[in-house]
Amino acid sequence: MSQITRRDLIKLFGAGAAASTGLLGASKQAYAKSSAHIVIVGGGIGGAAFAKYMRLANADVKITMIEPNPQYTFCPGSNEILSGHETLENLTVNYNTLKSRFNIDVVQDIATEINYEGHQISTIRSGQISYDKLVVSPGPDFDYQFVDGYDAELAEGDFPHAWKAGPQTLKLKQQIDSMRQGGTMVISAPSNPYRCPPAPYERASFIANMLKQSNPTAKLLILDSKTSYVFQNHFEHYWKQHHNFGQENARIEWVSAKKGGTVIKLDAAEKIVTTVGGEKIKADVINIIPEEKAGRFAIANGLALGKNWVPYEPKTFASKVHPDVYVIGDTVDAPMPKTGYVASNQAKVVAAAINDLLAGKEPGTPFITNNCVAMAGEDYGMTITATFRYTGETKGKGFLTQVRTSKISENPSVNRIRAEVAKNWQRTFRKDMFS
Numbered sequence: 001m002s003q004i005t006r007r008d009l010i011k012l013f014g015a016g017a018a019a020s021t022g023l024l025g026a027s028k029q030a031y032a033k034s035s036a037h038i039v040i041v042g043g044g045i046g047g048a049a050f051a052k053y054m055r056l057a058n059a060d061v062k063i064t065m066i067e068p069n070p071q072y073t074f075c076p077g078s079n080e081i082l083s084g085h086e087t088l089e090n091l092t093v094n095y096n097t098l099k100s101r102f103n104i105d106v107v108q109d110i111a112t113e114i115n116y117e118g119h120q121i122s123t124i125r126s127g128q129i130s131y132d133k134l135v136v137s138p139g140p141d142f143d144y145q146f147v148d149g150y151d152a153e154l155a156e157g158d159f160p161h162a163w164k165a166g167p168q169t170l171k172l173k174q175q176i177d178s179m180r181q182g183g184t185m186v187i188s189a190p191s192n193p194y195r196c197p198p199a200p201y202e203r204a205s206f207i208a209n210m211l212k213q214s215n216p217t218a219k220l221l222i223l224d225s226k227t228s229y230v231f232q233n234h235f236e237h238y239w240k241q242h243h244n245f246g247q248e249n250a251r252i253e254w255v256s257a258k259k260g261g262t263v264i265k266l267d268a269a270e271k272i273v274t275t276v277g278g279e280k281i282k283a284d285v286i287n288i289i290p291e292e293k294a295g296r297f298a299i300a301n302g303l304a305l306g307k308n309w310v311p312y313e314p315k316t317f318a319s320k321v322h323p324d325v326y327v328i329g330d331t332v333d334a335p336m337p338k339t340g341y342v343a344s345n346q347a348k349v350v351a352a353a354i355n356d357l358l359a360g361k362e363p364g365t366p367f368i369t370n371n372c373v374a375m376a377g378e379d380y381g382m383t384i385t386a387t388f389r390y391t392g393e394t395k396g397k398g399f400l401t402q403v404r405t406s407k408i409s410e411n412p413s414v415n416r417i418r419a420e421v422a423k424n425w426q427r428t429f430r431k432d433m434f435s
């Protein structure tokens with residue numbers, strides 16, 4: 001099959017794919033276990049984890065995954081590409097094992113429209129695909145409207161956000177590497193929610209560490225649309241030790257939304273960002289991480305019910321639009337951080353629930369965890385563990401949350417061990433769904 005082009009994507013989303021909603025109501029279909037066909041939209045972390053664990057739960061069902069790309073590049077670890085500690089190749093996997101070992105039919109295509117009543121999904125090149133159960137994990141979409149003058153074209157050009165690991169990551173690295181001595185880099189961090197809450201600060205930390213060696217008089221300014229962020233105490237602790245954070249000569253500065261840090265405008269020609277506080281900052285490298293919302297496929301098919309994120313039934317992650325459609329990963333409006341770990345846990349919960357439903361059983365009680373790791377440097381890691389226990393309540397978002405974050409330690413070996421845990425987390429996590 002030939003590559004899916006940018007034109008295909010514009011054709012699909014530019015004109016606004018027609019949403020065939022309004023076909024609500026519980027499905028009365030009965031499934032013969034061996035004949036059920038489960039289709040997945042998106043072969044990223046959520047989609048791939050679902051495919052593998054659905055197969056492990058049930059050897060008989062037919063599983064088809066629709067994904068435009070022949071390979072998937074992990075975002076976890078991609079900040080380290082910027083500092084030269086990781087490579088894009090190492091973070092890129094293919095679908096061979098899912099195909100050969102787990103008997104997943106991977107269709108290289110773009111899913112466009114769901115026919116809820118007919119249980120069919122349209123694709124650009126492969127026509128209509130019928131499903132009994134549909135799992136949607138298209139990741140987020142970037143919402144550029146909040147920064148005047150910034151758009152998808154500039155992101156592909158001279159202002160890469162690199163919030164989806166790939167060619168933009170390499171371009172941003174090249175810009176940082178060739179920044180003039182004593183230059184200024186700006187990172188604009190988005191408001192919540194967005195994928196991987198600590199990642200903008202991890203990115204800043206890795207870049208500052210690299211600049212300390214290669215461009216020691218350069219400055220890194222984080223302009224934030226938030227007033228606080230996860231692991232803030234850890235990052236500031238580390239930056240004070242390594243980058244004079246909070247001092248006159250700090251290498252790294254953070255301007256919170258409370259102090260007017262939100263970036264509202266980009267003058268691409270002059271390389272100037274304007275903040276909500278009215279400050280104009282000229283920079284050599286500008287990295288605007290855009291705001292996010294549910295993936296286009298989900299919004300175009302009415303799954304978000306006019307909102308920015310997709311509402312869901314907490315027990316099974318079934319969509320509110322149709323019970324045979326399940327939504328997982330960054331696109332869902334769950335009371336959980338938008339991380340790969342959560343996406344893969346949701347995938348496992350949904351695989352178990354679908355397997356129960358196919359067998360005519362009541363699905364079990366979901367219990368989701370998030371084991372999140374981040375690094376401020378190669379020798380400083382931090383961890384957060386959160387549990388999300390299904391409450392059965394219909395009010396709220398249906399989960400009771402408990403969170404534990406690693407404490408600041410003055411013992412270098414503790415911080416180093418946590419960094420090793422973070423690195424090992426990435427290695428094992430990548431293997432979980434693609435091998």
Ligand SMILES: Cc1cc2nc3c(=O)[nH]c(=O)nc-3n(C[C@H](O)[C@H](O)[C@H](O)COP(=O)(O)OP(=O)(O)OC[C@H]3O[C@@H](n4cnc5c(N)ncnc54)[C@H](O)[C@@H]3O)c2cc1C
Nearest residue numbers: 042044045046075076111138139196329330338339340341
């Ligand atoms: C810099 C950075 C660092 C991160 N670090 C971590 C970390 O350390 N730990 C962690 O847990 N998480 C981390 N994350 C977050 C993690 O990458 C996401 O939460 C995770 O990828 C979400 O999985 P997903 O399946 O929802 O989306 P994705 O993994 O983005 O997959 C979506 C897939 O859907 C496909 N798709 C989209 N539309 C269609 C369509 N119409 N038809 C067919 N396919 C379609 C896409 O091509 C893509 O392959 C990080 C993110 C970033 C940006």
